Amino acid sequence: MSELPTLHLSRIAKSFGSGPVLQDVNLSLQSGERRGLIGPNGAGKTTLINIITGGLAPDSGDVFFQGQRITGLSPYRRNRIGIGRSFQILSLFGEMTVRENLRNALLRHRGLHVLPWRAAARLAPIEDEVAQAAELVGLGDVLKARVDTLPYGMQRRLDIALVLAQEPALVVLDEPAAGLSGAETRDLIDLLQTRLGDRTLLLVEHDMDVVYSLSDRITVLDYGRVLAEGSPAEISANSDVRRVYLGEDAA
Numbered sequence: 001m002s003e004l005p006t007l008h009l010s011r012i013a014k015s016f017g018s019g020p021v022l023q024d025v026n027l028s029l030q031s032g033e034r035r036g037l038i039g040p041n042g043a044g045k046t047t048l049i050n051i052i053t054g055g056l057a058p059d060s061g062d063v064f065f066q067g068q069r070i071t072g073l074s075p076y077r078r079n080r081i082g083i084g085r086s087f088q089i090l091s092l093f094g095e096m097t098v099r100e101n102l103r104n105a106l107l108r109h110r111g112l113h114v115l116p117w118r119a120a121a122r123l124a125p126i127e128d129e130v131a132q133a134a135e136l137v138g139l140g141d142v143l144k145a146r147v148d149t150l151p152y153g154m155q156r157r158l159d160i161a162l163v164l165a166q167e168p169a170l171v172v173l174d175e176p177a178a179g180l181s182g183a184e185t186r187d188l189i190d191l192l193q194t195r196l197g198d199r200t201l202l203l204v205e206h207d208m209d210v211v212y213s214l215s216d217r218i219t220v221l222d223y224g225r226v227l228a229e230g231s232p233a234e235i236s237a238n239s240d241v242r243r244v245y246l247g248e249d250a251a
């Protein structure tokens with residue numbers, strides 16, 4: 001493990017017109033750590049990951065990645081330095097094939113998408129990488145399939161392949177199990193357990209099986225503040241968490 005945290009958030013605050021959404025949020029992820037981020041609807045989870053990945057600026061506080069202050073960097077720059085993100089809503093090109101989606105992501109990652117005629121000369125090595133990236137998530141047999149003809153679970157796996165193809169040090173996943181069946185969710189857990197390697201993970205997810213299966217530690221947000229942080233066992237035994245997150249009955 002490197003000494004510097006992969007991700008460090010210092011005193012993040014954010015308000016919208018409706019009032020404060022995040023207040024004094026501190027968070028540190030060590031290299032290789034897999035962290036679950038949970039909390040009730042509206043707790044501020046998506047806002048926080050938008051601040052981490054650069055889609056939103058905090059009102060105050062700072063974001064550090066591998067020791068570098070990145071608070072003002074664009075989402076594109078953050079992606080280039082090693083922060084990969086999937087979205088709640090899939091951001092795939094449905095009318096394109098699996099191969100085209102992967103090729104496009106790899107070319108974009110290398111900054112080649114703006115000059116396709118030059119990129120074309122470099123396609124041969126990219127094709128091998130496209131095939132490997134598809135194999136990695138079990139989509140090697142459907143490279144030629146149009147994405148919108150595939151079952152949703154496969155589309156989700158492709159979405160994760162696009163993130164992994166960018167070789168990020170930090171993977172941020174926003175509700176990757178949303179909309180998946182039970183079997184697809186188990187496949188997703190297997191996929192992430194085997195394919196994340198030593199990458200650092202920040203996982204926002206409502207499905208607690210997914211959170212408990214994948215997280216070394218869990219942070220609980222409530223009304224924009226960190227309510228608790230600990231191992232899965234500590235979090236499931238924490239009475240405050242059970243009260244606010246799982247409902248009064250659970251406590």
Ligand SMILES: Nc1ncnc2c1ncn2[C@@H]1O[C@H](COP(=O)(O)OP(=O)(O)OP(=O)(O)O)[C@@H](O)[C@H]1O
Binds near residue numbers: 045046
């Ligand atoms: N662009 C925005 N403008 C105004 N209010 C917003 C905006 N984005 C989020 N909010 C509000 O901020 C609060 C936190 O939203 P956020 O989406 O971060 O919560 P969440 O924990 O991710 O919720 P969920 O689990 O439902 O996805 C909510 O009350 C939401 O309505």
